[in-house]
Amino acid sequence: MALHFELVTPEKLLRSEEVYMVVVPGTEGDFGVLQGHAPFMSVVRTGELAIYSGPTTVSARIRVEGGFAEVSEKGLTVLAESASEA
Amino acid sequence: MASLKALKVRITSVKSTQKITKAMKMVAAAKLRRAQMAAEAGRPYAERLAAVMASLASKVTIGPESPKLLAGTGSDRKHLLVVATSERGLAGAFNSNIVRAARKTADALIAEGKEVSFYLIGKKGRAVIQRIYPGKIVHQVDQSHIKNVAFSDAHEVSEDLILRYRRGEFDVAHLFFAKFQSALVQEPTEIQLIPVPLTATPAGTAAAGASAAVEYEPDEEAILAELLPRNIAVQLFRAMLENAASEQGSRMTAMDNATRNAGEMINKLTIQYNRTRQAAITTELIEIIAGAEAL
Incomplete structure (x- = not known):
């Protein structure tokens, strides 16, 4: 039940971990990614990214500024221009 | 006697x-380690971005409605040479090697009858370029206040470049920097910055097969248009990081x-x-x- 999640900024690899779900602020609306999500690519708007460690528990919120998200069979990769813990 | x-x-x-x-050698050695670490930390982002660009490139065909950053302005008369040098000297042949590479390209372009102008990052290349190509320097980015290069610095430069491109100040931009290989070897490198060179890499063909069912939001073209300026910033950032490492390596050897x-x-x-x-x-x-x- 784990989704591999990576958050990368140009300066460093910020996070690389197994999580339950991630809610990403896309340009066309927020979307949640669980394990086994279909291949997907979206532009990310400036906003808050929420990492869920369980169905209802939010383990971290991260403010991301611009970038894009890619979901592949390997998991979710968010390439953000800048990111900071909120 | x-x-x-x-x-x-x-x-x-x-x-x-x-x-x-x-003392300078010791300082350069310490800074080199830090610069190398920064360069390594930036690698995953650049690699993933390149992978995404390659897989998008295999899906989008370049047409008249493609973004200008990808398709070019339709002519290649005016060339801008972005030369990244250091802010300080006493680094052996570091700066002169970069400037020499830029001059070689500039002379070749001038011989072809193209217009050439220079955009300098760092001040050490200025004197030579000013002397050989008087009045051709359009702008110089001052980095003397920057200790460690941050992405925002590269981002600023890329926005300025894109603005100048949109105003039609140039058709093609080349970037010159020293690629870091080791403390002893730094290779002056030239890459084409604008328009973004999209080569259908062998990895791209493989990715196209694997990601045939990928959904895009908004759509391929919009994502690509979003990615292009970002790619330029990332290229610049990588060049700055490589340059910083090369500068310290070169200084260490020289000292x-x-x-x-x-x-x-x-x-x-x-x-x-x-x-x-x-x-x-x-x-x-x-x-x-x-x-x-x-x-």
Whole structure:
């Protein structure tokens, strides 16, 4: 039940971990990614990214500024221009 | 022959120079490690971005409605050479190597009848380029206040470049920097910045098969249009990081050589000093003995 999640900024690899779900602020609306999500690519708007460690528990919120998200069979990769813990 | 006093003064002066070059070498070594770490930390982002660009490139066909950053302005008359050098000297041939690479391309372009202008990052290339191509420098980015290059610095430069591109100041932009290979080897490198060169890489064809069912939001073109300016910023950022590492590596080597040369110089001067001293003593002895015998 784990989704591999990576958050990368140009300066460093910020996070690389197994999580339950991630809610990403896309340009066309927020979307949640669980394990086994279909291949997907979206532009990310400036906003808050929420990492869920369980169905209802939010383990971290991260403010991301611009970038894009890619979901592949390997998991979710968010390439953000800048990111900071909120 | 120099007097004893003069030799002593010279030895002291070379010794203090050696101390300075030694300290500079140590500082460069420490900074090099940090710069290398920064360069490595930036690699995952660049790699993933390149992978995404490649897989998008295989899906989008370049047409008249493609973004200008990808398709170009339709002519290649005006070329902008972005030359990234360092803010400080005493780094061996680091800056002159980069400038030489830029000059080679500039001369080739001028011979083809193209217009060439320069956009400088860092101040060390200015003097030479100003002398050889007077009035061709359009802008110089001052980085003297920056200690560690941040992505925002690269981002600013890329926005300025894109703005100039939109205004039609140039058709093609080339970027020159020194690629870091080791502390001993830094290779001056040229890459085309604008329009973004999209090559259908062999990885791209493989990715196209694997990601055939990928959904895009908004759509391929919109994502690509979003990615292009970002790609330019990332390329610039990578160049700046590589340059920072190369500069420190080059300085370390140069200062190591300088320290060694100073050591050799001190040895030579010390021998000369001892010989002169010996000769002075011998002369004095001969004078005393000759005086005693004369009695």
